[in-house]
Amino acid sequence: MSAGQVSGTLIGPAATASHAVAVLTDAAQLREPTAPATAAAKPSGRFVALDGLRGIAALLVVFFHIGWPNHFTPTNFVRNGYLAVDLFFILSGLVIYANYGVRINQFADFVRFLGLRFFRVYPLLIAMLGLFVLLESAKMVAQQKFGIVAGQPPFTGADTADTLLANIFLLQGLHVLPRLTWNTPSWSISCEFLAYVLFSALVLTGLARHRLFPPVAAVTAATLYVGVAYGWGTLDVTYDWGILRCVAGFLLGMVIYRARDDIQSINWQGLAGAGEVVLLILLIATLSFASGATLVMSVAVFVGLVALLQFDHGPIAWILMSRPAQFLGRVSYSIYMVHLVLLICMSIIVKRLFGVTVAINPATQSPTFAIGLWPGDLLAFAAVVCVLATASVTYAVIEAPARRFGRMVLGASVKTDARLSSRRRAPL
Numbered sequence: 001m002s003a004g005q006v007s008g009t010l011i012g013p014a015a016t017a018s019h020a021v022a023v024l025t026d027a028a029q030l031r032e033p034t035a036p037a038t039a040a041a042k043p044s045g046r047f048v049a050l051d052g053l054r055g056i057a058a059l060l061v062v063f064f065h066i067g068w069p070n071h072f073t074p075t076n077f078v079r080n081g082y083l084a085v086d087l088f089f090i091l092s093g094l095v096i097y098a099n100y101g102v103r104i105n106q107f108a109d110f111v112r113f114l115g116l117r118f119f120r121v122y123p124l125l126i127a128m129l130g131l132f133v134l135l136e137s138a139k140m141v142a143q144q145k146f147g148i149v150a151g152q153p154p155f156t157g158a159d160t161a162d163t164l165l166a167n168i169f170l171l172q173g174l175h176v177l178p179r180l181t182w183n184t185p186s187w188s189i190s191c192e193f194l195a196y197v198l199f200s201a202l203v204l205t206g207l208a209r210h211r212l213f214p215p216v217a218a219v220t221a222a223t224l225y226v227g228v229a230y231g232w233g234t235l236d237v238t239y240d241w242g243i244l245r246c247v248a249g250f251l252l253g254m255v256i257y258r259a260r261d262d263i264q265s266i267n268w269q270g271l272a273g274a275g276e277v278v279l280l281i282l283l284i285a286t287l288s289f290a291s292g293a294t295l296v297m298s299v300a301v302f303v304g305l306v307a308l309l310q311f312d313h314g315p316i317a318w319i320l321m322s323r324p325a326q327f328l329g330r331v332s333y334s335i336y337m338v339h340l341v342l343l344i345c346m347s348i349i350v351k352r353l354f355g356v357t358v359a360i361n362p363a364t365q366s367p368t369f370a371i372g373l374w375p376g377d378l379l380a381f382a383a384v385v386c387v388l389a390t391a392s393v394t395y396a397v398i399e400a401p402a403r404r405f406g407r408m409v410l411g412a413s414v415k416t417d418a419r420l421s422s423r424r425r426a427p428l
Helices: 018-028 048-064 081-100 107-146 161-168 184-204 213-232 242-258 260-265 269-289 292-309 315-320 323-330 332-354 373-409 414-421
Strands: 358-360 367-369
Touching: 048 081, 048 292, 048 315, 048 323, 048 332, 048 373, 081 184, 081 242, 081 292, 107 161, 107 184, 107 332, 107 373, 184 242, 184 332, 213 242, 213 292, 242 260, 242 292, 269 292, 269 315, 292 315, 315 323, 323 332, 332 358, 332 367, 332 373
Parallel strands: none
Antiparallel strands: 358 367
């Protein structure tokens, strides 16, 4: 996602000048929200099992974009892997509400929150966009200097100068472009940033803490999802109306967290563990056999699974809390953002080494070419290894430093964040 995954998500970058933000946030940090009556945050501020779920969801998106023949990706389960993005939206809504649900009380908090999210998602997004521009530039040089002609001329099709500007300003998922462009998975980041704006407005006005918010948000989300599913005959709606999926999923995540205490108060630890297993089986079955509009059922399964896994209890939660799953969760955003450019680079290498014809899937903008099933399996394995290795690097070199820099610029301290995240204001 994302994950979880946010999956792993507009109006342009939301950061303002750092000096102005610092002035606004200095006064904001002098105030602390009152202690809550409900929805107390986890002491660690983390949902460990959900981190692992987000990582696995991000890996599913990678398989979804592997377009060459192999034994794994042609299955319905993988072909429906685009739904991992909806899981990302739900996870984002839950985690963001848990950490910022009562910490946006004035305009300075609003600005600081959007600034922190900007430094969380934008640096890697712009770095990958720059890499795509570099690829197009390399195609131009190869064509002009060496006579090597690419299947698609440089800076044409989906990757043009005007669509580049839309991507720079996070507009690529907001119905302003006629197709997916450049780093196509980033459409969801465009939508998610707009969801951050909506979320902060709901919290700032107090609406998110109102007692009627959960039922109203749940009905709104259900209406949006059913409307998209049956209006388009699929949930695979992205650059045009994908924002509806994002808002719906984000709202569901917020509702899950608002219901956290009610769920936790029920003494059903044994049943909850069994419920995780049943829901996972149901999810696998839904993604494997459902199609078209009926895939909207998967969203309901996501909600149930996230609602149980947020407590880090049960057999599925324990698996998701294992080291491999936690590694995937930690680098899930990098997995999501780097995988497509790596798949394209691999397709170029295969084309030059073996002389195969590479085509671009118009729906996903991912490469596809004719190759045997067994070589395709090996290539898919190599692709996953390459994606994970690269994601580890981009997380360490881009993601983590950018987050630290954002906190420094915005005057955020880890101790203050941890203290404030443990407090919640009672619903109105």
